[in-house]
Amino acid sequence: MEEHPVEQDDFIMVDVPGDLSVPNIGLGTLGTMLKTFGFVVHKMPHTNIDSWENILYRTILDIRPRFVGFSIHCTTVLRALRWVAKYKESMPRDTFILFGGPQSENEHLDSRYAKLHNLQYLPVDKDIFRHPPNSGISEILLYHDTSFDPRYIPCYQKWDISAFEDYPIITSHGCPNSCSFCGLSSVFWQPREMDAIIDELELCTQFKPRKLTVWDSNFACIKNHAISVSKKLAQIVRVPWRVNGLCLKDASDLDFIREIVKRGCYQIYIGIERIDNDKLYIKGGEVISIELAIKIINEIKNIGAVVVGSFICGLEHDTEDSVWNSFNNAKILGLDNQIWGLAIPMPKTQLYEFVSLHGHFLKDYRECSFQKPSVAFETPWFSAEKRTKVFQEIKSELVGLNADFSQKQISAFESAKTGLNK
Secondary structure, three states, rough: OOOOOOOOOEEEEEEOOOOOOOHHHHHHHHHHHHOOEEEEEEEEOOOOOOOOOHHHHHEEEEEEEEEEEEEEEHHHHHHHHHHHHHHHHHHOOOOEEEEEEEOHHHHHHHOOHHHOOOOOHHHHHHOHHOOOOOOOOOOEEEOOOOOOOOOOOOOOOOOHHHHHHHHEEEEEEOOOOOOOOOOOOOOOOOOOOOHHHHHHHHHHHHOOOOEEEEEOOOOOOOOHHHHHHHHHHHHOOOEEEEEEEEEEEHHOHHHHHHHHHOOOEEEEEEEOOOOOOOOOOOOOOEEEEEHHHHHHHHHHHHHHEEEEEEEOOOOOOOOOOHHHHHHHHHHOOOOOOEEEEEOOOOOOOHHHHHHHHHHOOOOHHHHHHHOOOOOOOOEEEEEEHHHHHHHHHHHHHHHHHHHHHHHHHHHHHHHHHHOOOO
16 A cells, blocks of 8 residues: 555544444545554544534544544534534644545535535545645535545444444445436446455454445446355355345346355345336336246245345325335235335435426435435425325334344344354
């Protein structure tokens, strides 16, 4: 790795308490990069949403770091802005505040919420880490790393080990499917270097995880890469694992499914999103009948994995009737579990442009998340009131539909564990 002339500068990484409970992979990767620049990297001690603000402030006064870096994603940018507005004037004058993460580019394009807190952004690039300024400035440094360096292995040493009972890993980046609501629609898919994956898997064994989750947006874009990853998982970590992102068209390759299940995959999460006119529009625009989808899902279950399907309520042309049609058809697919969320119009997506032209925004995307759903927009043919009603009724029905999922999941997990130990 290239080294840079920074000597013993402190950087506090802040994972703002938010809606996700998994360790922040992006923040861990940032920690590794900062170490290559010569920073002494600290991670704010794990705390809850009620006490993190004061603990962070006291930590800053104690360490007096050169940078305090906030990872902003989902609703966390609003909490980070409130913290800066509250404590900025009493911060050490030689400490810089930096925002980075999945939403940093959006913040650059739309700084309304920063201005509401009487704050300004100063966009910076990676050079800020190579040559840190000598004195503090009034703006928030806004860092958006558009590159993808597959060599970096997340630096998790300062995290709470108990957070890694379910170890998170990314083995590829981007997605080719261009879903209308997805912020990754313009990011090309590329595999992570296998050497880096192997290094991370060897590193993760020190956390003694009970299981592992592959958080790729499209794990099986190139199946040979996915199978190679599954072999290394079985050889090095030897714990059951689940795939969080898989397309139905890839899951229909049952030889591929057999390969990854044989190597410890116990759960497959398939993005379905909607069912229109009694057909599933699988990624890339291809169409599949409900009958074929039922056959594929049942065969995956027979191979030994539980199958979770994700759906979104209220996409572009949805109506109350179309959402109910999608839900009623989803019930007959034979899924072990259904996850439903409300559509969120993220900037620079097709859904955002559609709402701009045909609908009415009700909430900014920074006030919404899939973990805590809220109606973010409406259209003349599908009001906010109807969206709320449909979603609440679907969530109520899901309680019964998903009632025995935990037991199915435990059974598949134990079977995978037994297979790995043979």
